[in-house]
Amino acid sequence: MIKNKIIKNLQTTLKKLGVEGVDVDLQPPTNLDFGDYSTSIALKLTKVLKKNPLEIAEMIKKELSKSELIDQIDIIKPGFINFRISKKYLIKKAISIYKNEFGFPEYFLGKNKKVMVEFAHPNTHKLFHIGHFRNISTGESIVRILEAVGNKVIRANYQGDVGLHIAKCLYGINSSSFDIKKLNSLKEKIEFIGKMYTAGTKAYEEDPEAKEEILKINKMIYDNDPEIMPLWSETKKWSLEYFNEVYKRVYSYFDRLFLENEVTKRGLEISKELLEKGILEKSEGAIVFNGKKYGLDTRVFINSLGFPTYEGKEMGLAEIEFKEFGELDKIIHIVTPEQTSFFKVTFKVEELINEKKYKGKQFHLIYEWVKLKEGKMSSREGNIIEANWLIDQIKEKILKNFKCDQETAEILAVAAAKYSFLKNSTKTIIHFDIDESVAVDGNSAPYLIYTYVRCQSILNKENNNLDYPQIGEKTISDDELRLIRKIYQFNTIVLKAAQDYSPNFIATYLYELASQYNLFYQKNPILKAENNKKELRLLITHATAKTIKKGLELLGIKTVEKM
RNA sequence: GCCCUUAUAGCUUAAUGGAUAGAGUACCUGUCUUCGGAACAGGUGGUGGGGGUUCGAUUCCCUCUAAGGGCACCA
Numbered sequence: 300m301i302k303n304k305i306i307k308n309l310q311t312t313l314k315k316l317g318v319e320g321v322d323v324d325l326q327p328p329t330n331l332d333f334g335d336y337s338t339s340i341a342l343k344l345t346k347v348l349k350k351n352p353l354e355i356a357e358m359i360k361k362e363l364s365k366s367e368l369i370d371q372i373d374i375i376k377p378g379f380i381n382f383r384i385s386k387k388y389l390i391k392k393a394i395s396i397y398k399n400e401f402g403f404p405e406y407f408l409g410k411n412k413k414v415m416v417e418f419a420h421p422n423t424h425k426l427f428h429i430g431h432f433r434n435i436s437t438g439e440s441i442v443r444i445l446e447a448v449g450n451k452v453i454r455a456n457y458q459g460d461v462g463l464h465i466a467k468c469l470y471g472i473n474s475s476s477f478d479i480k481k482l483n484s485l486k487e488k489i490e491f492i493g494k495m496y497t498a499g500t501k502a503y504e505e506d507p508e509a510k511e512e513i514l515k516i517n518k519m520i521y522d523n524d525p526e527i528m529p530l531w532s533e534t535k536k537w538s539l540e541y542f543n544e545v546y547k548r549v550y551s552y553f554d555r556l557f558l559e560n561e562v563t564k565r566g567l568e569i570s571k572e573l574l575e576k577g578i579l580e581k582s583e584g585a586i587v588f589n590g591k592k593y594g595l596d597t598r599v600f601i602n603s604l605g606f607p608t609y610e611g612k613e614m615g616l617a618e619i620e621f622k623e624f625g626e627l628d629k630i631i632h633i634v635t636p637e638q639t640s641f642f643k644v645t646f647k648v649e650e651l652i653n654e655k656k657y658k659g660k661q662f663h664l665i666y667e668w669v670k671l672k673e674g675k676m677s678s679r680e681g682n683i684i685e686a687n688w689l690i691d692q693i694k695e696k697i698l699k700n701f702k703c704d705q706e707t708a709e710i711l712a713v714a715a716a717k718y719s720f721l722k723n724s725t726k727t728i729i730h731f732d733i734d735e736s737v738a739v740d741g742n743s744a745p746y747l748i749y750t751y752v753r754c755q756s757i758l759n760k761e762n763n764n765l766d767y768p769q770i771g772e773k774t775i776s777d778d779e780l781r782l783i784r785k786i787y788q789f790n791t792i793v794l795k796a797a798q799d800y801s802p803n804f805i806a807t808y809l810y811e812l813a814s815q816y817n818l819f820y821q822k823n824p825i826l827k828a829e830n831n832k833k834e835l836r837l838l839i840t841h842a843t844a845k846t847i848k849k850g851l852e853l854l855g856i857k858t859v860e861k862m
Numbered sequence: 863g864c865c866c867u868u869a870u871a872g873c874u875u876a877a878u879g880g881a882u883a884g885a886g887u888a889c890c891u892g893u894c895u896u897c898g899g900a901a902c903a904g905g906u907g908g909u910g911g912g913g914g915u916u917c918g919a920u921u922c923c924c925u926c927u928a929a930g931g932g933c934a935c936c937a
């Protein structure tokens with residue numbers, strides 16, 4: 300990469316000037332008109348060299364060895380040194396991208412180059428809501444980005460199929476007189492268990508007898524009591540089928556679906572062993588981890604009824620996760636921030652079990668809530684927004700406002716929804732508003748896809764086997780150059796997105812690229828341009844289209860060819 | 863009570879300690895008998911209050927205010 304070459308060159312130069320052991324930063328500047336790469340090293344050396352930054356920058360510039368790859372080095376205001384990559388090289392890169400050779404830099408999360416991303420995790424017997432939708436969109440994108448920079452990624456999903464929420468739902472079913480055999484479609488079944496869950500929750504809160512009964516059902520599920528198992532299995536099957544349909548609809552799949560029930564027994568065993576080892580201790584009838592010694596919370600692993608809690612089960616889960624897929628470098632858990640304390644504790648306990656195996660390998664990637672403008676979603680309030688419902692709404696809006704077929708509307712609707720989550724940082728709470736949040740214009744997926752389609756439409760009017768051997772850099776205009784440089788930035792953006800687990804870097808970049816292209820399109824004829832210009836502009840159109848398509852793919856968003 | 867997180871334009875939001883704080887939306891004004899108008903341009907408007915560190919702070923530290931979350935048998 301050019302970047303590394305420039306850094307090396309700078310380091311050598313600094314040595315000549317008698318400066319060593321300083322980090323050389325080199326980043327694309329905020330404003331591309333300043334150059335392709337920029338360093339603030341001169342500003343940082345003012346104290347060491349006791350000179351003003353502009354002088355230092357001049358000294359560095361003088362000493363830098365010349366390179367064919369660099370057209371120009373500028374020194375600007377406070378003391379930035381800006382580098383401009385040669386036009387010839389930029390054109391070469393644009394041609395590579397046109398040929399689908401992106402050449403993403405490699406960035407491995409460890410020596411085995413193998414990571415697991417654990418995401419989505421809905422609970423059975425409940426709806427897959429827009430919070431899960433944000434999670435699965437984020438996870439899917441993180442997976443694709445990490446793969447793009449060279450990692451082997453295992454997609455995992457830990458689904459809750461035991462616990463009080465299920466007991467509530469089953470109680471609801473048992474106390475209603477409805478015969479579940481009368482339910483035909485999956486949709487009916489999911490609606491039914493949703494209602495039963497709400498009824499169960501209400502009973503739990505209002506009726507002490509019902510509460511007792513629900514706790515009893517909860518125990519029965521843990522005990523695999525044959526009286527409840529058939530209903531539990533049947534309803535759980537419905538949920539899992541429903542989840543699979545959602546996964547398909549949003550283009551996700553999993554290499555491994557973990558279920559809570561599957562790790563319960565082993566989690567209990569491990570927790571008991573930990574008690575013997577002295578890592579966990581008895582307290583008020585429960586088995587807990589006393590986190591005080593480590594500045595952490597105290598949390599329960601086995602409750603006083605003898606059942607493993609979420610913490611206890613996590614021990615069983617971690618063991619399987621690290622066993623089934625060979626040696627992993629990292630497991631990334633994409634989970635909301637309320638579980639920070641939980642993860643800090645379980646990661647610590649795992650470290651105490653086996654430092655070599657677990658230390659530094661578990662990572663809680665916090666993604667924030669999707670809140671409704673009116674407040675938090677809750678089944679009690681009956682204001683859960685289901686992912687499917689949201690997609691349907693957007694689809695309807697698209698079909699109403701634009702001429703397009705069902706299939707295209709579906710793709711655009713999924714795209715618009717996913718993009719509305721991914722354009723924000725994972726750490727931002729999204730305040731969701733049905734009318735405003737999912738845009739189909741402005742900074743939105745349909746806008747990006749529209750730009751792609753526009754490019755395709757132009758390209759389809761031309762011979763598709765262009766080779767671009769003749770393009771010279773001499774006649775290139777500022778507008779053209781600016782676009783080619785923007786396209787060149789793509790690799791750096793993808794790398795940064797991988798390093799920071801930030802899909803929004805890619806979203807923002809794509810929007811900037813698309814706007815820049817649309818402006819260019821507005822100002823410059825492409826097909827009607829004179830011959831030597833036409834080729835270059837077609838190349839720019841090609842490279843823009845490929846970049847948008849690839850970038851959206853990394854976000855888990857499909858493109859269409861016509862809309 | 864203790865701990866953690868957050869605060870950017872009317873609203874929704876972006877920004878590895880860097881350059882003029884970047885967008886969308888809303889509102890106002892324009893471009894165009896197009897290569898696909900789901901387009902393009904211009905305008906109005908912003909870092910919660912107060913200190914500090916730094917050549918430089920939305921970013922780091924302290925404090926105040928406000929909001930969210932967590933702190934033992936839910937997941």
